Amino acid sequence: MNQIFQRVTSVCLYTYMLKASISFGDYLFAQYYFLKVIIFYLTLPINLIEGILKYGGLGGFSSLVIFIALFAGVVRNPKVPYFVRFNACQALLLNISLIIITYILGIFSLSLPSLISFIFIAFFSIFIFSVVQCIYGIEPEIPLISKSVRMQI
Numbered sequence: 001m002n003q004i005f006q007r008v009t010s011v012c013l014y015t016y017m018l019k020a021s022i023s024f025g026d027y028l029f030a031q032y033y034f035l036k037v038i039i040f041y042l043t044l045p046i047n048l049i050e051g052i053l054k055y056g057g058l059g060g061f062s063s064l065v066i067f068i069a070l071f072a073g074v075v076r077n078p079k080v081p082y083f084v085r086f087n088a089c090q091a092l093l094l095n096i097s098l099i100i101i102t103y104i105l106g107i108f109s110l111s112l113p114s115l116i117s118f119i120f121i122a123f124f125s126i127f128i129f130s131v132v133q134c135i136y137g138i139e140p141e142i143p144l145i146s147k148s149v150r151m152q153i
Contacts, residue, residue: 003137010087010134012045013074016066017094018127019043019050023102024120027113039124067092075152082153086139087130089149094126097145 022039029036040047046066053062074080074088101119105111126142133140140146 006081006083007134007137009084011131013070013084013088013091014094014127014130014134015043015046016070017091017098017123019046020095020098021120021123021127024098024116024123027117028120067095083137083139085153086149087134089152090130090140090142090145093145093148093152094123094142098123 018039022043025035025039029039049066050062053065054060058065070088070092075085075092077085080088105116130140130142
């Protein structure tokens with residue numbers, strides 16, 4: 001697989017994680033509309049794929065199908081280059097961490113705008129860091145997550 005194609009694919013994989021963090025950015029989007037437009041265009045490819053699956057008969061399961069397809073088709077496939085597998089697994093683990101954070105906030109009924117905005121800013125920063133590292137062809141080192149990824153692959 002070509003190095004440039006690997007890097008572009010890895011960048012696109014992180015948009016899956018960014019799309020999952022959009023719900024945490026509602027307070028910021030209300031104040032800064034340009035941020036909502038930027039996020040919309042960054043997540044456009046994953047939105048198109050989810051829309052096709054959603055209206056193609058899968059309904060609400062489209063996100064789950066994408067998750068399983070990435071895990072089974074990319075992360076667990078030894079024919080896919082290690083760099084792409086690493087970034088796919090890392091994006092999926094970041095997505096799982098967002099799901100866990102959502103459940104924790106729901107259990108404790110925490111709706112603090114500053115906390116929720118901080119979570120979005122943190123994941124958006126991770127997205128930017130990961131994209132820059134992928135463009136340079138370096139595996140993004142995110143504490144705790146990267147170690148877990150190496151154990152999975």
